[in-house]
Amino acid sequence: MATSTESGALGRQTRPHDAAARRGGSPAVASRLRAMVRDTLADFPWPVRFSDWTGESVEIHGTETHWSGRPLDIRVHTEAAARRLLRYDILGFLEKYLEGAVDFEGNLYLISDVRRFARFRLKALQAIPHLLVSGAFQNASRASVNVKSHYDIPQEALNVYLDRVYMSYSCGMFEHPDRLDLDDVLTIGRGREDDFDSLEKAQWRKFQDAVDFIAPREGESLLDVGCGYGGQLQVALESHPFGRVVGWTHSANQARQGQQRLAGFEQERWELNEGDYRQDDRVFDHITSTGMVSHVGPRGLVPYVRQVRRRIKPGGRYLHHALMTAYNRAPLDLQLGPVFHKKYVWPGFHWFTVGQHVRALEKNGFQVQRMTNLSRHYAKTTAAWYERLMSRREEMVENLGEPTVRAWQVFLAGITGAYLNRGVHVYRLYCDAV
8 A cells, every 4th residue: 555655645644624625616516517427327227326515416226236235425525526527537536535525435336337337538648647657667676665655554554454364465266256245255264264255265265276286296495476474375384395485575564474474384494585586596396476467567577477487497387366457458557547546556556468468478488277367256355355444444544544545445446346347357377387
């Protein structure tokens, strides 16, 4: 979660607002806004309620039942925010939400569906600075800044919404990914032994899937690139006869917590290092990477794959797990959601299509044996994170500040909807080094 002003994040301060300036405005502008909403969302399939500072509202009575069981409630408090929406300046409108001039409540999972239905687009002039910033190559120094700004927030905030067993910051693998049950995702599990489809058990299943695919011989080595809190290393040590497992993360939080997690295993069997995996020139029997490739930037996919290939023995197995974008003729940095998330939530990330991933792997020493689309699994994962965050929202605000928590509400709920409506994908590619 971004907290550095250099990365464009909001920081932990709640922005003060003068009450008179924050609320109110022209009744004529409010009327125009209601008419726009009524026309734009007339056939939207799910219920939405839109109100303004005059007390008037527009209700869209969608006939379809949404899995969350709630309508989306949007309240616009100022004329300035209304004018952003009237100009179709959706990035500016979201920024007004971060300031508190707009409120979203209820079913925020519908945000990405509203954007797609209304065909809201990023304005070209808004995209130019983001294209320039995001195009920079992710060298070790830049990668460290980006990762730390996202992951090295107060640990107390991370403890609120990540799973309680592995603290995994990536997609779990659920037994029933299509069954979005809010009670299940809110209930804290114990992991492998849970008798319900918990977030904790889903994270264990993901890690176990990786080591089962590798199926190591006794004494073989494993490198986990972007190892997070060490969950993959822990499950590998518990369930397979690896001789040594090694993890690298740029996050000081993750390295510190992960080293404590692994302390009960024989020291000679593991390493968890804070730093860049590129500084490690050893060659390993097998490699896993769960989501790390999303941090390499728009020019980093092929260099990343080549680097991984240099670090794995011929015949070794490589698990390549990544967030991916659906094919779109518009570059990622001309799309509204990614620009907002890069600016306020996750600096330095980039998504490629599944075709680009497969091409990079096949041209640089890997054969893809199979692939699995985990998009609905990630929808259930981010829904769990969102619901857990919202259940302890005041605590999150205390640690991070109101604007940052609002940015994360939009991100987690919005991307959950994007997984379900196929705007964003997650694939797990099982590869052999050739």
